[in-house]
Amino acid sequence: MPDVHIAEVGPRDGLQNLAHEFSVAERIDLINRLLGAGPALVEAVSFVNERRVPRMAGAEQILREIERPGDVTIAGLVLNGRGVHRALECDLDEIRFAVSATDAFNIRNVNATVQATVAEFTAAVAPSRASGKKLTAVVAVAFGCPFAGPVPAAAVLAVAAQLVDAGADELILADTIGCAVPTQIRSLISALRENWPELPLGLHLHNTRNTGYLNAIVGVEAGATTLDASVGGLGGCPFAPNATGNIATEDLAYILRNMGVSTGVDLESLIGTSEWLGSVIPQEISGQVARAGLFPEIASHDPAQRA
Amino acid sequence: MPDVHIAEVGPRDGLQNLAHEFSVAERIDLINRLLGAGPALVEAVSFVNERRVPRMAGAEQILREIERPGDVTIAGLVLNGRGVHRALECDLDEIRFAVSATDAFNIRNVNATVQATVAEFTAAVAPSRASGKKLTAVVAVAFGCPFAGPVPAAAVLAVAAQLVDAGADELILADTIGCAVPTQIRSLISALRENWPELPLGLHLHNTRNTGYLNAIVGVEAGATTLDASVGGLGGCPFAPNATGNIATEDLAYILRNMGVSTGVDLESLIGTSEWLGSVIPQEISGQVARAGLFPEIASHDPAQRA
Numbered sequence: 001m002p003d004v005h006i007a008e009v010g011p012r013d014g015l016q017n018l019a020h021e022f023s024v025a026e027r028i029d030l031i032n033r034l035l036g037a038g039p040a041l042v043e044a045v046s047f048v049n050e051r052r053v054p055r056m057a058g059a060e061q062i063l064r065e066i067e068r069p070g071d072v073t074i075a076g077l078v079l080n081g082r083g084v085h086r087a088l089e090c091d092l093d094e095i096r097f098a099v100s101a102t103d104a105f106n107i108r109n110v111n112a113t114v115q116a117t118v119a120e121f122t123a124a125v126a127p128s129r130a131s132g133k134k135l136t137a138v139v140a141v142a143f144g145c146p147f148a149g150p151v152p153a154a155a156v157l158a159v160a161a162q163l164v165d166a167g168a169d170e171l172i173l174a175d176t177i178g179c180a181v182p183t184q185i186r187s188l189i190s191a192l193r194e195n196w197p198e199l200p201l202g203l204h205l206h207n208t209r210n211t212g213y214l215n216a217i218v219g220v221e222a223g224a225t226t227l228d229a230s231v232g233g234l235g236g237c238p239f240a241p242n243a244t245g246n247i248a249t250e251d252l253a254y255i256l257r258n259m260g261v262s263t264g265v266d267l268e269s270l271i272g273t274s275e276w277l278g279s280v281i282p283q284e285i286s287g288q289v290a291r292a293g294l295f296p297e298i299a300s301h302d303p304a305q306r307a
Numbered sequence: 308m309p310d311v312h313i314a315e316v317g318p319r320d321g322l323q324n325l326a327h328e329f330s331v332a333e334r335i336d337l338i339n340r341l342l343g344a345g346p347a348l349v350e351a352v353s354f355v356n357e358r359r360v361p362r363m364a365g366a367e368q369i370l371r372e373i374e375r376p377g378d379v380t381i382a383g384l385v386l387n388g389r390g391v392h393r394a395l396e397c398d399l400d401e402i403r404f405a406v407s408a409t410d411a412f413n414i415r416n417v418n419a420t421v422q423a424t425v426a427e428f429t430a431a432v433a434p435s436r437a438s439g440k441k442l443t444a445v446v447a448v449a450f451g452c453p454f455a456g457p458v459p460a461a462a463v464l465a466v467a468a469q470l471v472d473a474g475a476d477e478l479i480l481a482d483t484i485g486c487a488v489p490t491q492i493r494s495l496i497s498a499l500r501e502n503w504p505e506l507p508l509g510l511h512l513h514n515t516r517n518t519g520y521l522n523a524i525v526g527v528e529a530g531a532t533t534l535d536a537s538v539g540g541l542g543g544c545p546f547a548p549n550a551t552g553n554i555a556t557e558d559l560a561y562i563l564r565n566m567g568v569s570t571g572v573d574l575e576s577l578i579g580t581s582e583w584l585g586s587v588i589p590q591e592i593s594g595q596v597a598r599a600g601l602f603p604e605i606a607s608h609d610p611a612q613r614a
Contacts, residue, residue, distance in 0.1 A: 144602050144603075178599070181565040181566045182566060183565070183566045207595070208595060209595050209596050210554075210595045211520065211562055213518065213520065214520045214562070217521055217525075218524075244595065244599070251517040255516075255518055255521070260490065287517070288514070288515060289517070292515045295451050296451075296457050
């Protein structure tokens with residue numbers, strides 16, 4: 001099995017809906033702690049309308065003030081051309097551009113059809129390349145849509161083809177509502193792998209129905225090399241009981257470590273950040289390894305964990 | 308992939324450590340609700356020392372008073388020869404006999420070495436056959452022991468060989484502390500499948516570190532045909548934060564349904580029982596499908612769900 005790149009999305013996806021409102025200073029603190037654990041990538045900010053999503057305000061300040069180690073990719077999420085414009089002005093390595101697989105979701109999310117957003121993505125390719133930034137396409141609701149219901153694989157592949165042909169450097173499929181099962185994951189990842197053998201593929205998974213860790217490992221075995229995860233399994237809305245968080249970074253890292261898959265993350269550091277978060281936010285974190293403990297435990301100076 | 312037999316263990320494993328103490332009448336009510344959902348098996352009772360585990364008292368009365376449909380196997384758990392003797396006197400179809408893979412756990416659990424318990428299992432084979440009852444061997448702590456640490460696969464296979472050679476009709480590996488990862492599941496299930504191509508194999512999984520659903524599907528794809536699960540993901544001790552419940556039957560059934568695997572269970576009925584449990588016990592249930600809802604939802608008269 002290939003090495004896996006863990007993309008830590010807690011500072012972005014995790015904080016949007018929490019009961020506790022993080023200040024910019026707390027978000028910088030969180031990002032610095034996460035950078036210290038050594039994931040491949042930290043999705044640090046979101047360039048969305050600050051009036052619509054006030055919790056994501058201050059992206060520019062955050063990117064100026066975080067302590068950047070050289071070896072972790074710093075990414076920001078965008079949903080449209082305005083977001084791309086802001087991201088291009090910032091010191092970051094990767095722009096992650098989300099496009100929904102269904103009009104129903106895309107219109108609710110950004111007030112635009114899928115095709116209108118695909119056009120904005122296409123327009124972002126040249127300036128991203130000119131500025132030396134990687135441009136990743138994220139296909140939201142790729143396995144099911146809360147408004148349109150089941151999403152045919154053909155529809156996802158059609159949008160994916162447009163984004164890849166336009167110039168996406170990586171493609172990530174998002175199970176936004178946490179409904180996917182392994183047969184769907186394998187079918188889509190295999191089809192993408194067949195169409196574009198060299199294209200890096202990733203998965204963004206929510207654990208809403210206890211399928212997230214299952215789909216993560218199935219996806220890696222089918223060819224995905226990037227897995228989004230959020231420290232503590234952060235995310236979900238306290239006012240919407242059927243929205244829950246991403247898979248927890250530390251639980252994912254535990255599974256991969258015990259399977260012998262290298263990720264480069266420092267599990268003890270992640271668990272420390274998860275425990276710190278548990279002391280900051282009012283609700284219980286959904287990650288379970290921090291509570292249950294590692295098995296087997298890490299020896300005090302286990303070089304494999306620092307590799 | 309083969310059809311999967313779901314073994315509902317909530318009335319036994321689920322109730323032992325709950326803050327809410329179920330009366331015998333409530334346990335009968337729970338079992339009757341679960342029988343109505345049509346799993347392959349319900350592990351209804353445990354023939355343990357009633358002074359050591361008062362919550363499991365009354366096995367005989369429960370087996371007399373439940374409403375038994377003809378097509379669900381009724382099983383009881385035993386840990387020693389005294390349990391076998393009680394079980395043989397009862398109207399049940401299957402005796403599930405647990406033997407630990409490590410002396411450290413077996414001594415803590417039943418005050419006997421593994422070999423002493425293997426001898427009691429061996430002695431149970433002839434009388435079980437004579438009474439027409441299936442005898443299943445459950446190997447506890449097969450993937451890790453809280454007292455002995457990592458458990459070598461060879462040790463598990465050695466105990467398994469003794470139990471199968473003695474006459475076990477089925478073999479179930481239990482991840483008692485919820486530490487296993489897919490590489491371990493595949494390695495053990497494949498070895499067992501190779502040694503005994505016709506022997507029914509099962510897995511009993513706890514979701515303590517978010518690995519349970521992952522290991523369930525990996526196990527089925529490797530050759531396991533029985534999966535233990537507990538409605539609502541019941542189990543775990545409110546006084547020991549690192550002990551958590553089994554995988555939730557309804558969440559497992561959701562995954563299998565959406566993968567096209569038949570189990571025969573009525574998902575809506577299971578979700579109804581899970582919701583009822585949520586109203587009876589003080590803590591939140593760990594099963595997530597009852598909260599999030601099915602995706603896609605079941606049409607009012609979906610014959611596939613009643614098959």
